[in-house]
Amino acid sequence: MLEITNLSLALAVDRSSIEILKEVSISVAAGEAVGLVGESGSGKSMTLRSILRTLPARSTLDGTITLDGVDVLGLRGEALRRMRADDVSMIAQNPHAVLNPVLPVVRYLVEGMHDAQGLSTSVARLRAGELLEQVGIDAVDRVLGAYPHQLSGGMLQRVVIAGAIAGKPKLMLADEPTTALDVTTQAEVMAILDECRRNLGMAMLFVTHDLDLAAAVCDRINVMKSGEIVESGVPDQLRDNPQHPYTRILMDSRPQGINWTRTIGGAA
Ligand SMILES: Nc1ncnc2c1ncn2[C@@H]1O[C@H](COP(=O)(O)OP(=O)(O)OP(=O)(O)O)[C@@H](O)[C@H]1O
DSSP states (O other): OEEEEEEEEEEEETTEEEEEEEEEEEEEOTTOEEEEEOOTTSSHHHHHHHHHTOOOTTEEEEEEEEETTEEGGGOOHHHHHHIIIIIEEEEOSOGGGTSOTTSOHHHHHHHHHHHHHOOOHHHHHHHHHHHHHHTTOSOHHHHHHOOGGGSOHHHHHHHHHHHHHTTOOSEEEEESTTTTSOHHHHHHHHHHHHHHHHHHTOEEEEEESOHHHHHHHOSEEEEEETTEEEEEEOHHHHHHSOOSHHHHHHHHTOOSSOOHHHHHOOOO
């Protein structure tokens, strides 16, 4: 469904050009969860931003990105807006940066559904309640009426997930969606995201620096270093028999924290 082929990205900074991505190829089939794992600065977020076409100015892209055969890099205007509204959703690291701090949560969800799906306010309000239930929120009315600063990071990230699944997009881009949360909340939010994705049959490109977490939620994993994919494989293969020295380093430097495979249940 998503095919990224030989994607190279250069950014013009001052008078020079920095190579950010080098011949990156990643495929994600319908309903599949694919991981993109690597250290900070390796180019994971820039890969996601290339798909959404939200790169900084003065970026030069080479290669192709197709979504169900549609040339994403060729989309303009209304076609690009529709792709972002209907086909692809994004969950970023920090939910506080996503919601408007001076508006209650209900406005975020209702306006999102109004803009993307053309729902009336009353229908979108009902749907917002259903979506919050889907992401495991009990006190729906309290959360809908709350302002972002009145909610915990985990609760807010659930709201962002609710917004991201509202239009049942075919592809979810998740950029370290639990990194900004405390450890117990990370596990809860990750389990909700995984469950929603599976229930709706959505594909996901999942960015993390944590190989164990990627192994727990993904069917296949790509390891990225300095803008290049250095190894790809199914989770067991990468964990039990890593081929590239960098994958071995990632294995050896795994954070000792949550046992993700036990928490999520394991995709493989
Ligand atoms: N606006 C920008 N201008 C210039 N360079 C940038 C810009 N944004 C990112 N970069 C550079 O692009 C490279 C890749 O960054 P990217 O954010 O994709 O890394 P990442 O793997 O997602 O890291 P992290 O895990 O910290 O989010 C880095 O070297 C970064 O410094």
